[in-house]
Amino acid sequence: MTDYPTSPLMGQMMDQPLLISSIIEFAARHYGDSEIVSRRVEGDIHRYTYRECEQRSRKLAHALAGLGVKMGERVATLAWNGYRHMELYYGVSGSGAVLHTINPRLHPEQIAYIINHAEDQFLFFDLTFLPAIEAMARSCKTVKGYVAMCGREHMPAKTDIPMLLCYEELVEAAPGDYRWPQFDERSAAALCYTSGTTGNPKGALYSHRSTVLHAYASAMPNALNVSSADVVLPVVPMFHVNAWGLPYSVLLSGAKMVYPGAALDGKSLYELFEQEGVTFSAGVPTVWLGLINYVMQNDLRFSTFRRTVIGGSACPPAMMDTLIDRLRVQVIHAWGMTEMSPLGTACTLMGKHTRLPVEEQRAVLRKQGHAIYGVDMKIVDDDGTELPWDGVTYGHLLVKGPWVVSGYYRDEGGEVLQDGWFPTGDVATIDEDGYLAITDRSKDVIKSGGEWIGSIDLENVAMAHPAVLQAACIGVPHPKWSERPLLVVVRRPGMEVAREELLAFFDGKVAKWWIPDDVVFADSLPVGGTGKIQKNKLREAYGEYHLPTA
Ligand code: ADP
Numbered sequence: 001m002t003d004y005p006t007s008p009l010m011g012q013m014m015d016q017p018l019l020i021s022s023i024i025e026f027a028a029r030h031y032g033d034s035e036i037v038s039r040r041v042e043g044d045i046h047r048y049t050y051r052e053c054e055q056r057s058r059k060l061a062h063a064l065a066g067l068g069v070k071m072g073e074r075v076a077t078l079a080w081n082g083y084r085h086m087e088l089y090y091g092v093s094g095s096g097a098v099l100h101t102i103n104p105r106l107h108p109e110q111i112a113y114i115i116n117h118a119e120d121q122f123l124f125f126d127l128t129f130l131p132a133i134e135a136m137a138r139s140c141k142t143v144k145g146y147v148a149m150c151g152r153e154h155m156p157a158k159t160d161i162p163m164l165l166c167y168e169e170l171v172e173a174a175p176g177d178y179r180w181p182q183f184d185e186r187s188a189a190a191l192c193y194t195s196g197t198t199g200n201p202k203g204a205l206y207s208h209r210s211t212v213l214h215a216y217a218s219a220m221p222n223a224l225n226v227s228s229a230d231v232v233l234p235v236v237p238m239f240h241v242n243a244w245g246l247p248y249s250v251l252l253s254g255a256k257m258v259y260p261g262a263a264l265d266g267k268s269l270y271e272l273f274e275q276e277g278v279t280f281s282a283g284v285p286t287v288w289l290g291l292i293n294y295v296m297q298n299d300l301r302f303s304t305f306r307r308t309v310i311g312g313s314a315c316p317p318a319m320m321d322t323l324i325d326r327l328r329v330q331v332i333h334a335w336g337m338t339e340m341s342p343l344g345t346a347c348t349l350m351g352k353h354t355r356l357p358v359e360e361q362r363a364v365l366r367k368q369g370h371a372i373y374g375v376d377m378k379i380v381d382d383d384g385t386e387l388p389w390d391g392v393t394y395g396h397l398l399v400k401g402p403w404v405v406s407g408y409y410r411d412e413g414g415e416v417l418q419d420g421w422f423p424t425g426d427v428a429t430i431d432e433d434g435y436l437a438i439t440d441r442s443k444d445v446i447k448s449g450g451e452w453i454g455s456i457d458l459e460n461v462a463m464a465h466p467a468v469l470q471a472a473c474i475g476v477p478h479p480k481w482s483e484r485p486l487l488v489v490v491r492r493p494g495m496e497v498a499r500e501e502l503l504a505f506f507d508g509k510v511a512k513w514w515i516p517d518d519v520v521f522a523d524s525l526p527v528g529g530t531g532k533i534q535k536n537k538l539r540e541a542y543g544e545y546h547l548p549t550a
Contacts, residue, residue, distance in 0.1 A: 266294025
């Protein structure tokens with residue numbers, strides 16, 4: 001913590017800590033009738049109001065105290081997007097304990113590592129994850145009890161999980177007179193581990209203050225633009241950086257919330273969008289792929305859906321064009337990371353852009369966007385010298401702000417900041433208007449003859465070919481150039497495209513020397529726990545690949 005000097009004349013405003021509980025208190029009092037609709041793991045649709053959500057969150061907080069959970073202690077979840085998970089968001093953090101959301105798609109060994117590292121005291125889980133818990137429980141040394149997020153009627157009949165409790169019984173038994181405690185806003189509120197593609201996952205420990213500030217900022221019009229007129233369906237999981245803060249920003253905005261549970265296929269999502277009148281959503285490109293395909297193949301249209309945020313990895317321009325031009329859905333391309341709570345930039349147009357031809361506007365919208373107030377960023381060269389904002393010069397991207405980590409949980413990885421800035425591990429350009437464009441992750445950049453080739457640009461070109469469903473570009477060893485790009489492609493079902501045709505498709509779209517040296521066709525691409533293509537797996541698979549030019 002930095003000790004800042006105190007002025008001899010302090011402001012005379014009320015000193016109220018920015019606590020997560022204040023969001024749900026406000027939501028219940030001022031938008032009490034706003035709805036939260038959830039598709040449950042049990043199969044049915046559950047609906048209730050903000051008011052009921054707040055009451056049950058308080059009862060849950062009371063129950064946690066009864067279980068002996070103290071301030072600062074970690075309580076873990078392995079759960080989908082749903083109302084009970086939301087109650088945990090508020091009940092755990094609101095009581096002063098720390099909500100640790102675990103990504104169930106991680107390898108079981110990684111999950112056990114994370115639980116032990118976080119020293120979780122209780123673990124709440126959706127029934128989907130019962131087998132995983134049964135397999136893991138013995139290795140989780142600190143967990144005193146497991147809570148199945150269901151009613152008594154759905155409790156597993158036979159299981160050897162030690163100290164298994166029933167969520168609904170816990171909540172129902174607790175009295176309703178719990179009052180949210182007040183404490184220092186810098187107290188830890190939530191813990192989220194990075195996916196750890198290299199080495200063990202590291203924890204980003206959010207505070208109440210950082211979470212509330214992030215919620216305010218991310219709801220602004222230049223960011224996600226959430227209002228009480230919206231119906232919001234976060235496809236992005238609540239275990240992936242707190243569903244990008246939506247469980248907080250939606251509640252403070254008063255919007256209706258719709259949670260999809262475990263049913264994330266195109267058909268289930270489309271039906272829920274239509275039934276509940278969803279206006280706004282958020283997710284990574286791979287989930288949009290499924291939904292868009294379902295809608296296009298069945299010649300459907302959205303009747304209320306108007307806006308979506310896409311981030312987590314680059315939104316392919318072809319996907320953006322389909323959403324905007326054919327499905328009439330505005331796309332807000334956003335960039336962030338676990339270490340940034342996660343929002344850093346969001347792409348919306350400035351007044352001056354509205355006079356530009358559509359194609360030029362689209363070129364702006366394809367970028368990762370403009371910093372939102374609270375986040376500062378810069379690009380630097382290898383020596384740390386700041387580089388110009390000209391839209392062409394690329395360098396290492398560094399960020400700072402009140403919702404950016406200052407280090408990892410339990411000081412894993414030691415000192416991470418460089419002169420007070422957090423190195424993102426991304427390579428980017430920033431243009432004259434302050435719009436960020438991510439070229440690549442530093443570890444994915446293809447280094448050809450001492451120059452860098454951005455894999456995202458190459459993938460975007462490939463994805464624009466009608467026969468290409470998914471594409472990933474990696475560097476493979478080359479005797480002369482050290483590395484050259486290899487394009488790995490998944491074709492759309494029933495469509496053909498030859499190597500030569502695909503390579504010719506790059507002509508005129510990128511510099512000649514950027515064009516991949518070869519194409520391999522695959523049935524699928526490896527996808528990690530947060531829906532991103534795992535390039536490290538591709539590099540392992542094609543590390544020995546012999547390029548025709550080699
Ligand atoms: P993890 O680091 O655990 O994979 P994060 O969600 O924290 O998960 O990933 C953050 C990284 O994802 C960023 O550093 C960046 O490389 C990538 N990323 C996020 N959003 C975008 C985007 N819109 N375009 C390109 N890359 C993105």
